[in-house]
Amino acid sequence: MALKQVKTLLEISHSEEIMRRYFVVNGFDGALTTLGLxxxxxxxxxxDLAVVITSCLAAALALGMSGISSAYISEAAERRRTLVQLEKAMMTSLDESHHAQAAIWIPWLVALVNGIAPLLIALIIIVPLWLAHGGMMLALEPLQSAMTVALVIIFLLGVFLGRVGxxxxxxxxxxxxxxALATVGLIYLVG
Structure with missing residues (x-):
């Protein structure tokens, strides 16, 4: 599918805002979950640092799979519903239309954004752990470095939302x- 066609489908389905929202919401989930771990x-x-890395990677993959599957299931149902309502209102089949294509492709695009966001952000957060595990010296301890990266990402997600809003x-x-800091504080109290 060509980029121009994707843009058309996003426009007629009004999905850009949904994808942006899903990216931020699930990105925040990925960052906060990884920070919590x-x-x-x-x-x-x-x-052992290898255990931390494996646990964070497993959580990131689970968040990614959950994001993809849950978004696909819900978006596909909503898109089918919208298409059926539009066909009823127009009293004709829209099988060959952009709306029908959007009902097929938009759930996949939304699902990918929904799943990739927490996975990608979690992977970025655990980069300091991989570097330290590989023998690189960091300015802070590996876990502190990863927590710092998580806090910066969470702050930047908030900045992005502020700009959008x-x-x-x-x-x-x-x-x-x-x-994020409240979450860290609660985990510290429990631990």
Missing amino acids: IMGFYVSDRV GTFWLWSGLQSLGV
Whole structure:
């Protein structure tokens, strides 16, 4: 499918906003989940870095698969429903139309964005763990470095939402960071 055709399908289905929302929401889930896992290991007794990496990678893959499957199932159902309603209103079959193509392809695009967001963000967060495991010296301990990356990403997701919503970017970033720090604090208290 050509990029121009994808753009047309996104426009007629009004899916750009949905995909942006899914990227941020599931990206935030991926970042916060990975941060929570790393914080859990941090407050525990000494844990092998390979175990931390494997656990974070497993969680990232699970979030990615969950995001893809859940978004595909729900989006496909919604797109089919919308197409049927449009066909009833127009009293004709739209099998060969852009709307029919959108009903087929948009659920896949939305599902990929929904699943890739937490996976990609979690992978970025665990880069310091891979580097340290490979022998590279970091400015902070590996877990602290990964937590710092997670906090920066969460802040940036908040900044992005602030820009999209037309609010003050710094305030929005600090709100997101506040949620992350509250999560870290709760895990620290439990641990």
